[in-house]
Amino acid sequence: MTRSAYLRRQKEMGRRLFGVFPAQYPREIFWAMNAIPVEIWDPPLETVNANAHLQPYICSVVRSGLELILQGKARMLDGFLFPHTCDSIQNLASIVNDYLGLEIPCCFFYHPKAPFGKGSRDYYLSQLKSLTGELEKLFEPVDPHELKRRVGQGMDMQKRLADAYELRRMGALAVSNTSFYRNVRLAEYLHPDDFVSGFETFLAVSKGENSKGPAIILSGILPHPEILHLLDQQGVRVVDDDLLNCNRRMPLTLGRAQDPYEILVENYFAMPPCPTRGSPIQDRIDFMMDKVRKSDAQGIIFCGIKFCEPEWFDVPQMVAAAKDAGMKILLLDLEVNQPLSGQLATRVEAFVEMLT
Amino acid sequence: MPLAKRLSYHVMKDLGAPLVMGLAAKSKKKRPASTRSPFGPRLKCAVRLKEIMTRHYFLARYAKGAKPVAWVTSGAPVELLRAFDFYTIYPENHGALCGAQRLGPEYCGIAEDHGYHQDLCSYARIDLGHALSGKTPVGKLPQPDLLFASNNICQTVLYWYRVLAHRLKVPLLLFDTPYNFKDIRREDIHYMVDQLKEMIPVLEEVSGNDFNEETFSRVIHSAKDASLAWGQILETMQHKPAPMTIFDAFVHLAPIVSLRGLPVALEYYQTLLAELRDRIDQGIGAIRDERKRLMWDNIAIWYKVRDFSNLFAERGMNFVTATYTNAWAETSSHMDVEKPFESMARTYAQVILNNSLNHRLELMERLIKDYQVDGLVIHSARSCKPYSVGQYDLRRILMDRLEIPSVIIEADITDFRAFSEEQTRTRLEAFFETLEASF
Numbered sequence: 001m002t003r004s005a006y007l008r009r010q011k012e013m014g015r016r017l018f019g020v021f022p023a024q025y026p027r028e029i030f031w032a033m034n035a036i037p038v039e040i041w042d043p044p045l046e047t048v049n050a051n052a053h054l055q056p057y058i059c060s061v062v063r064s065g066l067e068l069i070l071q072g073k074a075r076m077l078d079g080f081l082f083p084h085t086c087d088s089i090q091n092l093a094s095i096v097n098d099y100l101g102l103e104i105p106c107c108f109f110y111h112p113k114a115p116f117g118k119g120s121r122d123y124y125l126s127q128l129k130s131l132t133g134e135l136e137k138l139f140e141p142v143d144p145h146e147l148k149r150r151v152g153q154g155m156d157m158q159k160r161l162a163d164a165y166e167l168r169r170m171g172a173l174a175v176s177n178t179s180f181y182r183n184v185r186l187a188e189y190l191h192p193d194d195f196v197s198g199f200e201t202f203l204a205v206s207k208g209e210n211s212k213g214p215a216i217i218l219s220g221i222l223p224h225p226e227i228l229h230l231l232d233q234q235g236v237r238v239v240d241d242d243l244l245n246c247n248r249r250m251p252l253t254l255g256r257a258q259d260p261y262e263i264l265v266e267n268y269f270a271m272p273p274c275p276t277r278g279s280p281i282q283d284r285i286d287f288m289m290d291k292v293r294k295s296d297a298q299g300i301i302f303c304g305i306k307f308c309e310p311e312w313f314d315v316p317q318m319v320a321a322a323k324d325a326g327m328k329i330l331l332l333d334l335e336v337n338q339p340l341s342g343q344l345a346t347r348v349e350a351f352v353e354m355l356t
Numbered sequence: 357m358p359l360a361k362r363l364s365y366h367v368m369k370d371l372g373a374p375l376v377m378g379l380a381a382k383s384k385k386k387r388p389a390s391t392r393s394p395f396g397p398r399l400k401c402a403v404r405l406k407e408i409m410t411r412h413y414f415l416a417r418y419a420k421g422a423k424p425v426a427w428v429t430s431g432a433p434v435e436l437l438r439a440f441d442f443y444t445i446y447p448e449n450h451g452a453l454c455g456a457q458r459l460g461p462e463y464c465g466i467a468e469d470h471g472y473h474q475d476l477c478s479y480a481r482i483d484l485g486h487a488l489s490g491k492t493p494v495g496k497l498p499q500p501d502l503l504f505a506s507n508n509i510c511q512t513v514l515y516w517y518r519v520l521a522h523r524l525k526v527p528l529l530l531f532d533t534p535y536n537f538k539d540i541r542r543e544d545i546h547y548m549v550d551q552l553k554e555m556i557p558v559l560e561e562v563s564g565n566d567f568n569e570e571t572f573s574r575v576i577h578s579a580k581d582a583s584l585a586w587g588q589i590l591e592t593m594q595h596k597p598a599p600m601t602i603f604d605a606f607v608h609l610a611p612i613v614s615l616r617g618l619p620v621a622l623e624y625y626q627t628l629l630a631e632l633r634d635r636i637d638q639g640i641g642a643i644r645d646e647r648k649r650l651m652w653d654n655i656a657i658w659y660k661v662r663d664f665s666n667l668f669a670e671r672g673m674n675f676v677t678a679t680y681t682n683a684w685a686e687t688s689s690h691m692d693v694e695k696p697f698e699s700m701a702r703t704y705a706q707v708i709l710n711n712s713l714n715h716r717l718e719l720m721e722r723l724i725k726d727y728q729v730d731g732l733v734i735h736s737a738r739s740c741k742p743y744s745v746g747q748y749d750l751r752r753i754l755m756d757r758l759e760i761p762s763v764i765i766e767a768d769i770t771d772f773r774a775f776s777e778e779q780t781r782t783r784l785e786a787f788f789e790t791l792e793a794s795f
Contacts, residue, residue: 053748055766057475057738062745082537087511090535091745094713097537099749108537112547113507113514113530119550123534126543278514278530281522307475309741313515316471317522333473 003189007076010036010191016078016139021065021092023244023276025083025109026264028154029132031192032147033139037081039188041222041245042336043068053095059307060335061221062088069096074104079138083109085276086310107134113278116269125265151260153192160199161187161250167207169239169295174208177228177238184246214355215239215296219288219318220303221311222246226340227303227332227348234352240291242284243303248272275310284314285321292325298355299328306333328354358421365415365422373411394669396641399604401628408624409610413494419443420498424563427500427520430613431509431707432531433700435579436552438617439572440563445497446614450486451479455658455770457493464771466491477739478771480516487523500524502562506531508710510742527562529555533705537712540705548701573693576700579617583688585625586612590685592632593676594727597641598649599632602675603665604642606656612684647672648791649728653679653720654735654743655769671788677727679719683708713746717753724758731791732762738774761794763787
C-alpha cells in the first residue's frame with residue numbers, strides 16, 4: 001500500500017494525521033491522542049510553487065515540504081508540527097502558520113540545545129507538557145494510561161530498530177540496503193501498531209547471512225534511494241549510519257523512569273550527538289568512529305543536503321577524523337529527489353572501486 | 357593573569373594606544389568636500405569612532421594573558437562577561453570589517469580550502485579562515501579563553517562556534533534562547549535564567565575573577581543607557597531631512613555591538629546624539645537633496661556600502677531606517693538592574709530574529725510609518741537564513757497593505773562572489789523608476 005493510500009485509510013479509521021517537519025519530537029504523545037505523526041522529509045514532488053516563497057539557497061527538504069503544502073497534498077492533515085531544527089524550518093513555520101492562509105493549525109516544538117545544564121531537563125519536560133496541552137486543545141485530554149502504553153510502545157519500537165541495526169552490523173541481515181531503509185523509514189508515518197508488527201515480520205524473514213561485499217557507513221541527513229540502489233548494484237553493504245532521520249534519532253539508552261514524560265525526557269537526552277541539538281563535534285566524531293570500530297566498514301559516504309548548515313559545518317572535522325582512521329571518503333552534495341546523474345553515479349562507482 | 361602581560365597591556369592602553377591613534381590621525385589626509393557631492397557635511401564623530409574601534413583592535417593584540425579573552429556573538433548577553441572583565445572580540449564585527457575591505461572571498465577561500473562549504477555563512481567562513489591562517493586586517497586577534505554564543509540571532513552561530521570550540525580547544529558557553537513562535541513564556545524565562553546562573557562558575561574559573569552582582573548591575577545600567585542612546589540616534593532619522601543615513605548607522609553601530617556595557621560606548625553615543633540633534637537644529641541633512649526616504653531590510657552588503665551610498669544619494673534617495681540597525685535598540689527597555697538575570701533573558705530572547713515573521717512585519721510597518729518611508733530595499737542575504745527566509749512573503753504583504761514600492765537584491769553580506777553587479781543594477785533601475793513614478 002502506498003503512503004498516501006495508507007494515510008487515507010487511517011483517516012477513514014478515525015485517526016488524526018499530523019504533518020511533522022524534521023527532526024526531533026515526541027511521537028508517543030501523538031499516538032496517545034489517536035494521531036499519527038506523518039513526517040515530511042522528502043515528498044517526491046517537482047518544486048514549482050515553493051520558489052515564490054523561498055530563495056534558491058534554501059535546502060530541498062524545506063522546499064519540498066512547503067511544495068507539498070502548496071500543491072494541496074497536505075489537506076487531509078489535522079495539523080502541522082515544526083520542531084526547532086534549523087533556521088530554515090524555524091522560518092518556514094512562520095510562513096506556513098501566518099502567510100499561506102491555511103486552516104490547518106500549526107504547533108511549534110522547541111528542544112533545548114547542548115551543553116545541557118540542570119535546567120535543560122526541566123525545560124524539555126515543560127515543552128513536552130506544553131505540546132500535550134496544545135494538542136489537547138485541538139483534540140481531547142490525553143489519557144495518562146494511553147500515554148504510558150504508547151511510550152512503552154515507542155521504547156519497543158526503538159528496541160526493534162536497534163536490533164535491526166545490530167543484526168545488520170553483524171552481517172546477519174540478508175537484505176538489500178534499499179529494503180533495509182525502506183522498512184526503517186516506515187516509522188516516519190506508520191501507526192506504531194502497524195509498524196511494530198510489520199517490522200517484526202521484516203526482521204523474521206530477513207535474518208540470514210548478508211552477501212560479502214565491501215562495507216560502508218552512511219552519514220548525513222537521510223538516505224538517497226537511488227544511491228542505495230546503486231550501492232546494491234555494486235554489492236556494497238551499508239553496515240551503519242549516523243543519518244539524522246535514522247540512527248541519530250535512536251536513543252543510545254532507553255529511559256527507565258516510571259513516569260511516561262520522564263521516560264521521554266531521558267530518551268531525548270540519550271539521543272546520539274547531533275548538531276541540531278548543539279552536541280560537541282568531538283562527541284559526534286566519537287559516535288561515528290565507534291561505528292567504524294565496531295564494524296568492518298572501509299569507507300564513509302557523507303550524504304549532505306545542499307545548503308544544510310547544521311550538517312556542513314561538521315563535515316570537515318568528521319572527514320579529517322575518518323581519514324586519520326584510514327577510511328575512504330565520499331562527499332555528496334545532494335538534493336532530495338534529485339535524480340542520480342551520470343556524473344554522480346560515476347563518483348559512487350569510483351568510490352566503490354577504491355574499496356575493493 | 358601574568359603580571360608582565362598585564363603591565364604590557366596597561367602600558368599600551370595608557371601610552372601606546374593614544375600614540376598610535378595620534379599618529380594615525382596625523383597621517384590621515386582630509387579630502388575637501390566636493391561641491392558636487394550629493395552628501396551633506398560629514399559627521400564629525402566619524403573620526404572619534406575610528407579612534408575607538410582602532411584602539412579596540414589595537415589593544416586586542418595585547419589582551420591575551422593580560423585579561424580573559426572571549427569571542428562573542430553579536431546577540432549574546434555580553435553584560436555578564438563584562439562583569440568578569442573579559443576582553444571581548446566579535447567575529448561578526450571582524451567579518452563585517454573584512455567584508456567592507458573586500459577581503460571576504462580571500463578569507464572565505466581559506467576556510468573552503470579546509471573543507472568548509474561555500475554555501476555556509478560567510479561571516480563564519482571569514483572567521484574560520486582567520487582562525488586557520490591568522491590573517492586579519494587588524495594586525496592580530498587574541499586567541500579566546502572562552503567562546504560565548506547565543507542562538508537568538510541564528511542557529512548558525514551554534515554550528516560555527518562548535519567548530520571553533522573543537523579546533524581551539526576552549527569552552528563554549530551557549531545561551532540558548534527558545535524561539536518565540538508566539539509570545540515569550542514563563543518557562544522560557546526560567547530556562548534562560550537558569551542558564552545564565554549556571555554560567556557563573558565557568559566564567560569565574562576561566563577569568564579567575566569572582567562574580568560581583570553590583571558590577572553586573574552597573575554594566576547592565578551602562579548597556580541599557582547606551583542602547584537607549586542608540587535608539588535615540590536612530591530616531592533622529594525620523595526628521596526630514598534625516599541628519600544621517602542608514603549607511604552611516606551601519607558603521608556607527610560598531611560600539612553598540614562590540615563595546616556594549618563599556619563606558620566608552622555610552623560616551624560615544626551621547627556625543628553622536630548631540631551632533632545629530634545639532635544638525636537637525638541647523639537643518640543639515642545627510643544628503644543635500646533628500647527627495648525619497650527608504651528602508652533597508654537585513655544585514656548590510658558590506659563590500660557595497662560605499663557604492664550603494666553614492667548610488668542612492670545621487671538620486672536624492674536616503675535610507676532612513678533599517679530593521680538591522682534597530683535590533684540593538686529594540687529590546688533595551690527590558691534591561692532592569694533590579695532583575696538582572698530575568699531582564700537579560702527578556703532583552704536577548706526578544707530580539708528581531710528570535711521572533712516569528714509577524715513580529716518583523718509589524719516592526720516594518722511601524723518603521724515605514726514612523727520614518728515616512730517611500731520605498732523598501734530588501735537584501736536577500738545568502739549567508740543569513742533567519743533574516744532571509746520569509747522575505748518574499750513580507751514584501752508581498754507590505755506591498756498589498758501599504759502599496760510601498762520595493763526591490764529584492766540577491767547578494768551576500770561579505771562574499772561578493774555571490775553578487776551580480778549587472779542583475780542588481782537592472783533591478784535597482786526598475787525600482788528607481790517605480791519609486792519616481794509613485795508620486
